[in-house]
Amino acid sequence: MRHIKEIMIVAVCLMVLxxxxxxxxxxxxxxxxxxxxxxDLRTYVKETDEDxxxxxxxxxxxxxxxxxxxxxxxxNPDIVAWIRxxxxxxxxxxxxxxxxxxxxxxxxxxxxxxxxxxxxxxxxNADFSDDKNIIYGHNMKDGSMFRGLRNFLxxxxxxxxHILYLYLPDEGVWIFVIVKCEYTPADGDAFLLGTQEExxxxxxxxxxxxxxxxxxxWCERQEEKGGR
Numbered sequence: 001m002r003h004i005k006e007i008m009i010v011a012v013c014l015m016v017l018x019x020x021x022x023x024x025x026x027x028x029x030x031x032x033x034x035x036x037x038x039x040d041l042r043t044y045v046k047e048t049d050e051d052x053x054x055x056x057x058x059x060x061x062x063x064x065x066x067x068x069x070x071x072x073x074x075x076n077p078d079i080v081a082w083i084r085x086x087x088x089x090x091x092x093x094x095x096x097x098x099x100x101x102x103x104x105x106x107x108x109x110x111x112x113x114x115x116x117x118x119x120x121x122x123x124x125n126a127d128f129s130d131d132k133n134i135i136y137g138h139n140m141k142d143g144s145m146f147r148g149l150r151n152f153l154x155x156x157x158x159x160x161x162h163i164l165y166l167y168l169p170d171e172g173v174w175i176f177v178i179v180k181c182e183y184t185p186a187d188g189d190a191f192l193l194g195t196q197e198e199x200x201x202x203x204x205x206x207x208x209x210x211x212x213x214x215x216x217x218w219c220e221r222q223e224e225k226g227g228r
Contacts, residue, residue, distance in 0.1 A: 035115075035144050037107055041075075041093055044068040045082065069169040076108055080126045082167040083118065083135065083204075085178075087160075089148040090204075094135055094166075096120040104138070114138070115145055123193050128168065131197040139207040139215070146206035152181035152217050164219050166202065176202050176219035183213045190216060 047063045067082045072093060081094040095117050097103050103119040106112055120126070121134040137146030151157045164176040184190045190203065191214075200221035208215045 035142065037109060037111070037113075038092060038144070041072070041108060042091060044072050045084075045091075065165070065167065065173070067167045073169075076110065079108075080120055080169075081128065084165045084167070085148075085161055086163065086165075088151070089143060090146070092118040092137070092145070094118050094120055096124070096126050097122055100136065104136075115140055118145065121193065127171070128166070128174070128202075130193065132193060132195060132201045132203065134191060134193070134203045134205055136205050146204060149181065149204060149206050149215050149217055152178065153215075163222075164202070175222045177222050178217055178219050181215070181217040183208050184216050186212055186214050188214075190214075 044067065046066045046068075048066050065084070069079065069082075072079050072082075076093075076095060078095040078097060079093050080096045082092070083094050084091045093108050095103055095108060096119060100119070100122050103117040105114070105116055107115060108117050116138050118135060118137040120128075121136070124130050124133045139145070139149070140147045152161070158178060158181060162178045164178055166174045166176060168174065186208070191205075202219040202221070204217045204219070205214050206216075
């Protein structure tokens, strides 16, 4: 009897282990699917010689970054920009939906997925002409989307990665300086739109330590280039 009980315990343990392994693999492949989509989309962003005529360029290091917005719009006409912070994981297309819910659960290709997409606040103008614009993204545990924002809490990292490029379909590239990163109340004044800012401001926002907080980096537009 004791022997049978031991066999049953081992069998149950093996079943639990198998379930955990299968669940773990399921979660891994789910995350990987979202990561792969955005890796594939980066093939639409290329470096070219500076004298090439392109849309969305920065001209750094004698090279220009080219974003093929025409091709990306065929995949998803909701695209409004491409955001990049050099030498970080933040390198994504930016979309804008009719509300701020859809792209929380849908990727750039409109596939339902926990990673969602990087998206502009639905109350902002799609051409980023507001004094303050807010871009949202999930704080994914696998390091993707806006998980990397937390690195900017460190002063050294911020100083070494303080330039942000925002590529626009009709405005070339806008350059922003990242001025600070901190947690702020989810219902705080930082998220009020329509306010007049001294300098055009871009906020990148992701989930904080709990539902009452958001992790936000503030960026100020540095110069006009290839646009108004």
